[in-house]
Amino acid sequence: xxxxxxxxxxxxxxxxxxxxxxxxxxxxxxxxxxxxxxxxxxxxxxxxxxxxxxxxxxxxxxxxxxxxxxxxxxxxxxxxxxxxxxxxxxxxxxxxxxxxxxxxxxxxxxxxxxxxxxxxxxxxxxxxxxxxxxxxxxxxxxxxxxxxxxxxxxxxxxxxxxxxxxxxxxxxxxxxxxxxxxxxxxxxxxxxxxxxxxxxxxxxxxxxxxxxxxxxxxxxxxxxxxxxxxxxxxxxxxxxxxxxxxxxxxxxxxxxxxxxxxxxxxxxxxxxxxxxxxxxxxxxxxxxxxxxxxxxxxxxxxxxxxxxxxxxxxxxxxxxxxxxxxxxxxxxxxxxxxxxxxxxxxxxxxxxxxxxxxxxxxxxxxxxxxxxxxxxxxxxxxxxxxxxxxxxxxxxxxxxxxxxxxxxxxxxxxxxxxxxxxxxxxxxxxxxxxxxxxxxxxxxxxxxxxxxxxxxxxxxxxxxxxxxxxxxxxxxxxxxxxxxxxxxxxxxxxxxxxxxxxxxxxxxxxxxxxxxxxxx
Numbered sequence: 001x002x003x004x005x006x007x008x009x010x011x012x013x014x015x016x017x018x019x020x021x022x023x024x025x026x027x028x029x030x031x032x033x034x035x036x037x038x039x040x041x042x043x044x045x046x047x048x049x050x051x052x053x054x055x056x057x058x059x060x061x062x063x064x065x066x067x068x069x070x071x072x073x074x075x076x077x078x079x080x081x082x083x084x085x086x087x088x089x090x091x092x093x094x095x096x097x098x099x100x101x102x103x104x105x106x107x108x109x110x111x112x113x114x115x116x117x118x119x120x121x122x123x124x125x126x127x128x129x130x131x132x133x134x135x136x137x138x139x140x141x142x143x144x145x146x147x148x149x150x151x152x153x154x155x156x157x158x159x160x161x162x163x164x165x166x167x168x169x170x171x172x173x174x175x176x177x178x179x180x181x182x183x184x185x186x187x188x189x190x191x192x193x194x195x196x197x198x199x200x201x202x203x204x205x206x207x208x209x210x211x212x213x214x215x216x217x218x219x220x221x222x223x224x225x226x227x228x229x230x231x232x233x234x235x236x237x238x239x240x241x242x243x244x245x246x247x248x249x250x251x252x253x254x255x256x257x258x259x260x261x262x263x264x265x266x267x268x269x270x271x272x273x274x275x276x277x278x279x280x281x282x283x284x285x286x287x288x289x290x291x292x293x294x295x296x297x298x299x300x301x302x303x304x305x306x307x308x309x310x311x312x313x314x315x316x317x318x319x320x321x322x323x324x325x326x327x328x329x330x331x332x333x334x335x336x337x338x339x340x341x342x343x344x345x346x347x348x349x350x351x352x353x354x355x356x357x358x359x360x361x362x363x364x365x366x367x368x369x370x371x372x373x374x375x376x377x378x379x380x381x382x383x384x385x386x387x388x389x390x391x392x393x394x395x396x397x398x399x400x401x402x403x404x405x406x407x408x409x410x411x412x413x414x415x416x417x418x419x420x421x422x423x424x425x426x427x428x429x430x431x432x433x434x435x436x437x438x439x440x441x442x443x444x445x446x447x448x449x450x451x452x453x454x455x456x457x458x459x460x461x462x463x464x465x466x467x468x469x470x471x472x473x474x475x476x477x478x479x480x481x482x483x484x485x486x487x488x489x490x491x492x493x494x495x496x497x498x499x500x501x502x503x504x505x506x507x508x509x510x511x512x513x514x515x516x517x518x519x520x
Contacts, residue, residue, distance in 0.1 A: 060093075087256070095238065119334070126303070138306035155204055175485040195494045210421065235261060271378075304318060317367060339428070464484065479512045500519070505520070
C-alpha cells in the first residue's frame with residue numbers, strides 16, 4: 001500500500017504541479033484516504049478458530065491442522081471444524097502408538113504357536129455324502145423361510161482396474177457386460193424366483209463411492225430388487241499419519257487426509273447406521289458377508305448355509321485350497337480350540353512350504369472373504385463394544401504443504417490404518433470351515449486389463465468356463481470357442497439348467513453361437 005501511495009503522490013505532484021500548495025496537499029490527502037479505504041477498511045477481520053477446537057488440537061499436538069484457517073471461507077471453516085470434532089481421538093492415540101512402534105522396530109507381526117496349529121476340518125462343498133445332503137436340505141429351508149440376510153462389501157473404487165467409478169459398476173459379464181452389481185444382486189433375484197423369498201441386503205459403501213453407488217443402483221432399478229430390500233451404509237474412515245512427523249495430514253486446506261478403515265470396520269458401521277436393527281426387524285437370524293469383486297461368489301449356496309446352521313456355529317467361512325506357498329492369501333488355522341486367519345505375511349517361509357502326507361500344504365485353507373455370522377453373535381459384539389485391532393500400512397498419501405499447495409508424493413510418506421473382518425474369528429464360540437472349488441466360487445477382479453492374474457479377461461474366462469461346465473453337465477453341449485453366459489438373475493443352480501435341457505430350446509441340445517442362458 002505504501003508503494004502505491006508514493007506512486008500515486010508522485011503522479012499527483014507531476015500532473016498538478018502548477019496548482020497552489022494547499023490544493024495540492026488536499027489532493028494528496030484525498031489519494032491517501034482513497035487507497036486506505038480500498039486496501040484496509042474492507043479487509044475481513046481475522047477470525048480465530050474456536051477455543052474449544054484449538055485446545056482440543058493443542059492437547060493432541062495437532063494445531064498445525066488450523067494453519068490455513070484464515071484463508072478459508074466460512075463454509076470451509078465449518079467443514080474442517082465438523083470433521084475435526086467428529087474424529088475419535090482415542091483412536092488417533094492408538095494409531096500413533098502403532099507408528100511409534102513401527103519406528104522403534106517393534107514387530108507388529110502377531111506371534112503364532114505354529115507347532116500346535118493345524119488346518120481345521122473342512123466340509124467340502126458339493127459332496128455326495130449324508131452330511132452334504134442334510135446340509136443342502138437345511139440350507140434350502142433357510143432360504144425358503146427368508147431367515148438369512150446379505151452384507152455386500154462395496155466400498156472399493158475401480159482405480160486399480162483403470163476404471164473411473166465404484167468397482168461394483170464395472171462391466172464384467174461375458175456377453176451382456178452386466179456389472180458386478182448386476183451379477184451379485186442378480187443372485188438374490190434368482191433366490192426369490194426359486195424359493196419365493198426376499199433376501200434383505202445391506203450394501204457397505206465408502207465416502208468415495210457412496211453417492212455414485214446409490215445413483216447407479218437407483219438408475220438400474222436396484223438390479224431387479226425392491227428398493228426397500230436394500231439398506232445402504234457407509235464404512236468409517238481413519239486419518240493418515242505422517243511417517244516423518246507422526247502428525248495428521250491435510251489433503252485440502254479444509255480437510256484432514258483420511259482413508260477407509262478396512263472391511264473390518266463393517267461391524268461398527270453396520271451397528272452405528274442402524275443396519276443391525278434393520279436386519280433384526282426382518283427376522284434375519286444369519287447374515288452372510290461377501291466382496292463385490294468376486295462374480296463367482298456363492299454366499300447363499302444352500303449347502304454352505306446348511307453346514308453353518310447344522311453345526312450351530314457363531315461364524316462360518318468359505319476357503320479354497322491354497323496350492324502355492326507364495327500365494328498372497330491368508331489361511332485358516334486352529335490352535336487350542338481357537339480358529340483364526342493367519343495373514344500370508346505372518347506365515348514364515350519354512351512353515352508356509354510344509355506339506356501333509358497327501359501332498360497338500362499344511363496350511364492350505366485360503367480365505368476368500370465369504371463369512372456367515374449368526375445375528376446373535378454380532379449383537380453380542382455390539383453390546384460388548386469390542387473393537388477389532390488396527391493394522392498399519394506404509395502408503396503414498398497426497399498432502400497440503402505449509403504454503404497450501406497439494407503435494408503428490410512419489411514414495412510412501414504416511415501410514416494408513418484399517419481393520420480386518422477376519423479378526424472377529426477368534427471371538428466366535430465355534431467356527432465352521434467349508435472348502436469351495438475355486439473354479440466354482442472364486443474369480444476375483446483385482447487388476448487392470450492385460451494383467452497376468454485377476455484381470456477382467458481372466459475373470460470372464462472363468463465365468464465362461466463355469467457356464468460351459470454346468471451346461472455340459474446337464475447335456476447341453478457348447479461348440480468350441482463359443483462364449484455363453486448364465487443369467488445371474490434367473491439361473492440359481494443346475495436344476496434350472498436341467499429344465500432348459502429338457503425343454504428342447506436348443507436344437508439337439510447344442511449351442512453354436514454366443515448365447516445368454518435364461519431360466520424358463
